[in-house]
Amino acid sequence: MCEANAYLLKDGREELLMEAVDVIENEDNQVRVANIFGEQKIVKGRIRSMSLVEHKILLEECSS
Numbered sequence: 001m002c003e004a005n006a007y008l009l010k011d012g013r014e015e016l017l018m019e020a021v022d023v024i025e026n027e028d029n030q031v032r033v034a035n036i037f038g039e040q041k042i043v044k045g046r047i048r049s050m051s052l053v054e055h056k057i058l059l060e061e062c063s064s
Helices: none
Strands: 004-010 013-027 030-035 040-051 056-061
Antiparallel strands (some): 040 056
16 A cells, blocks of 8 residues: 555644545645545645655645
């Protein structure tokens, strides 16, 4: 399994946004994440970091 968990950085803390993410798309100031179950979310922000070894995606919200 190559899926990752996506976390959203809020107030210096990482909050789980979605598990089993297999698609991540970046467009303008938005990031779309989708998982193997067909769920998807759009975050107004950017990718802060990704660790493929740890299966972890860290997103950061943008205020503008």
